[in-house]
Amino acid sequence: MSNESPGFFRQLPSALPGLALIILTMVVIRNWIEPWMTDAVVFGSKGWLVKVTHLNYILLGIICGLLYRNILFGGKMPEIFSNGFKLSRLMIKTGIIMLGSLYTFSAIVQLGAMAIFLIGGFVILTIIMVLWLGKAFGLDRSMTGVLANALSVCGVSAAVATSPAVEAKASHVAYAIATILGFGILTMFISPFIGHALNLTDLQYGAWIGTGILNSGQVLAAALAFNPNVAPGTAVSVAEIWNIMRVISIPFAVFAVTVWYWAGRDESDATGKKKSLGTLLVEKFPVFVIGFLVMVFFTSMGAFGDVGLKNGPPASETIKMMRLWMTWIFGFGLVGLGGYIDFKELRQAGGTPLKLGLIVGTTKYVLALIVVFLIKDYLVAI
């Protein structure tokens, strides 16, 4: 079984065709399709396609990636494009690191305090709910463990991090991932509509989807679909702080679920599987978060000039240029992400994991919206 990709530089030549397709797609969308949609008169209204469907370059990019794979290429990315699409992960990570330039440490503290409160509460409540429902539905313990972290923390990444520790079978992980992605894709497309219909501010919307959407890729896409601008105070700047908090909680959530899984079992069976929190922190902590924090540090030190925070001086030219790059980098990354959505896999998902996923996912999504409304006066804009 071919397991992972070789190093970045060895992979680069073979990635060029896929990268070229991704870049070409985004260039066409941003230079021709989006401007055309903005000007087009539909049902007697100029810009109807943008105002009503809320389709912007982000959602169009995801849709293109999705159509490439599922329609144009018949369900599987051709070998020639596959390595280029794999690099989309690196692009999104790069974009998230660059997002660090939106914040100073004081802004992070202001936003982060509320994020810790909301994310922490939702992670703990979701884990408890899944463990309880898993028992009520008679679900396998491993499957329940994978679902608990996947639904509470950040979707596929949490499932990947948890599976070895709870001895999950391939089928458990597959059904958990298909459930999360199916729900995530649905919420990614409907959230911008709901957000605009309810007249949510960027702050409220970012806090809601950062808490309520299950998978991080979809959080990013839904935030940029609501408001494609990348600047302090926009939906993406809020949602990503929430998301970073979730990512940081991965090792802790894996530890908690592993302890639950092995409780009452023969400790000798757990050799090599039940790991200390310290080991999990080293193994599972996503390195790009450190990159993000380093970027926040440099921004706080004024390395890139003024950030353009609310009531502060306007953003420097360097910061403006970085923000423009970010919109392109996220655009490229999300075309790639769309190319990984396989309708066949989603269509065949089902059974108890889907039922449990839908109950917990919907509860979390709706409850997050209610909570954001309740605490809207306490949310701090940056």
Place this chain on the structure above:
Amino acid sequence: MVFSNIVVAVDGSTASQEAVDHAVDLARHSNAVLTGIFILDSQWPDFIGNDWQSSKGARQGFLDHIRVEQEEQAAAARAQFESASGGLEHATFHVHAGDPTDVLIEQANSDKTDLLITSRRVFQVSGRPSLKALGTTLARKALRPILLLP
């Protein structure tokens, strides 16, 4: 119809036991060469493609975990095949890697295969939900004789 080369998909499950038993009977009566195949599902890295947050170690640890399970399944499949085909003169077992559906279609359409025997429920142990449709896809795309069991 005479079958000289019969291929059977084996995954060690109860579903594939029936297919192996049929294949062995048929090979014995036709004096055919019987080949058992197991397919290591290589589509997992692609399936988790949406995950962009995991560190390389976490991702690799996960893929290694899945690979170990599949290798155990391959061993169980080999044991199942060898136990059922004991006494057959021309019986071999091979492990392939790839998308199970694609590999089975390739095997079914190969000039070297006179008959492919498989259960509809084979390779469900590989996990990915789309494999539930393996039997239907195989029936649609096979150009040579196949025996599709429940």
